[in-house]
Amino acid sequence: xxxxxxxxxxxxxxxxxxxxxxxxxxxxxxxxxxxxxxxxxxxxxxxxxxxxxxxxxxxxxxxxxxxxxxxxxxxxxxxxxxxxxxxxxxxxxxxxxxxxxxxxxxxxxxxxxxxxxxxxxxxxxxxxxxxxxxxxxxxxxxxxxxxxxxxxxxxxxxxxxxxxxxxxxxxxxxxxxxxxxxxxxxxxxxxxxxxxxxxxxxxxxxxxx
Amino acid sequence: xxxxxxxxxxxxxxxxxxxxxxxxxxxxxxxxxxxxxxxxxxxxxxxxxxxxxxxxxxxxxxxxxxxxxxxxxxxxxx
Numbered sequence: 001x002x003x004x005x006x007x008x009x010x011x012x013x014x015x016x017x018x019x020x021x022x023x024x025x026x027x028x029x030x031x032x033x034x035x036x037x038x039x040x041x042x043x044x045x046x047x048x049x050x051x052x053x054x055x056x057x058x059x060x061x062x063x064x065x066x067x068x069x070x071x072x073x074x075x076x077x078x079x080x081x082x083x084x085x086x087x088x089x090x091x092x093x094x095x096x097x098x099x100x101x102x103x104x105x106x107x108x109x110x111x112x113x114x115x116x117x118x119x120x121x122x123x124x125x126x127x128x129x130x131x132x133x134x135x136x137x138x139x140x141x142x143x144x145x146x147x148x149x150x151x152x153x154x155x156x157x158x159x160x161x162x163x164x165x166x167x168x169x170x171x172x173x174x175x176x177x178x179x180x181x182x183x184x185x186x187x188x189x190x191x192x193x194x195x196x197x198x199x200x201x202x203x204x205x206x207x208x209x
Numbered sequence: 210x211x212x213x214x215x216x217x218x219x220x221x222x223x224x225x226x227x228x229x230x231x232x233x234x235x236x237x238x239x240x241x242x243x244x245x246x247x248x249x250x251x252x253x254x255x256x257x258x259x260x261x262x263x264x265x266x267x268x269x270x271x272x273x274x275x276x277x278x279x280x281x282x283x284x285x286x287x
Contacts, residue, residue: 056272056273057275060272060275061272064271064272093275099277100275100277100278102219102223102224102278103226103227104226105224105226106226107226107227107230143224145223145224145277145278146277164224164226
């Protein structure tokens, strides 16, 4: 069972749940005000959106919501946690992933397909993933800032660096590899109608948990 | 109640595209002398008198600032 966490202002929970089901798992929702994940949760997705209207800093307020204590326990027990876009911001703000997300260098909302290279094939998320992925980005605050020498970099943008991230980082993991965040939206790349099914690899990893 | 003013600024070395955009706009207006613009935020807190600064500091550390990318200063209005 994949639990998709909903905060006030989360937008992409239905897409994430649909992607989880397309990858072969059951999916349900977890509510931000709850103190426990749904019974039977094997993997957690923090989906995209604008939790709390991006007030203060994107992800800052959501990272202190009650459900995050349960997400932290799940992560510390080795459970898989995938943060997408705003979910990535939440995980960084929670200290579960290294670095922080800053406004895009262009100061523009960037919405386009992004070509990614898998920089780390040893995480549970990327062990069976193709070497390159085509997945869309859609965000305003997606420029990762951190220390690439100490962070576990999982995905990088190929070619140009569309958001101005340090070292063209698109996704990172914690040291253990069971918590991953990325700015691109794999849930929007799970159906041939959308032009790419590369995002399914990440959701299949969740389904296998 | 005591008014506490917290100023949160991006750390040196952290990209501040807002500041850069404003600097360019100032130059376009003829302010050639401008040499650097940084944009942060000002947060006004009303907290009980007493250890107002300590309270504000704990608020900064737990939520108001992200120590990876931001510095903060605290000023207690007398």
